[in-house]
Amino acid sequence: xxxxxxxxxxxxxxxxxxxxxxxxxxxxxxxxxxxxxxxxxxxxxxxxxxxxxxxxxxxxxxxxxxxxxxxxxxxxxxxxxxxxxxxxxxxxxxxxxxxxxxxxxxxxxxxxxxxxxxxxxxxxxxxxxxxxxxxxxxxxxxxxxxxxxxxxxxxxxxxx
Numbered sequence: 001x002x003x004x005x006x007x008x009x010x011x012x013x014x015x016x017x018x019x020x021x022x023x024x025x026x027x028x029x030x031x032x033x034x035x036x037x038x039x040x041x042x043x044x045x046x047x048x049x050x051x052x053x054x055x056x057x058x059x060x061x062x063x064x065x066x067x068x069x070x071x072x073x074x075x076x077x078x079x080x081x082x083x084x085x086x087x088x089x090x091x092x093x094x095x096x097x098x099x100x101x102x103x104x105x106x107x108x109x110x111x112x113x114x115x116x117x118x119x120x121x122x123x124x125x126x127x128x129x130x131x132x133x134x135x136x137x138x139x140x141x142x143x144x145x146x147x148x149x150x151x152x153x154x155x156x157x158x159x160x
Contacts, residue, residue: 009132009133009134010105010133011109011132012109012110012134012136013116013135013136014110015111015112015116016113016137017138022112022138023111025111026077026109029075030043033107041076045078045080046078046079047083050090056069063097067100071101074107075107078109080112081110081112082112082114084122085118088122091126096125102132
């Protein structure tokens, strides 16, 4: 079931103002997927993601160790990706990793606080991922917004 769902639309981008429920949704997805037998999920803040990447480069001379770690997971949930804005080399490196994970059938959910068009200007790889993604614009937090997203996420897979 999980694999069918992950293949229907991947990655998922969540964007909206602060306090609109993006982190709550990421936690809900993490909880839901972690209950599935055999599904490994990791949720990271973008700053932690970059810190892990830098640590891998310092320790082993390259990003491979970090990449290998993330490839072990079935789903990667990343919050606050907007903090990478204005760091083109870092963004490109991270989004190449994201594209590789998606190409291997890993579920990727990314949350940010800015309009997608703003972040899309940062990288060709972001544009490529965005073209095949589904994007949810979050409005200020309310139970209906969260419920609508959860209905989509938890619904049975369908063929497109």
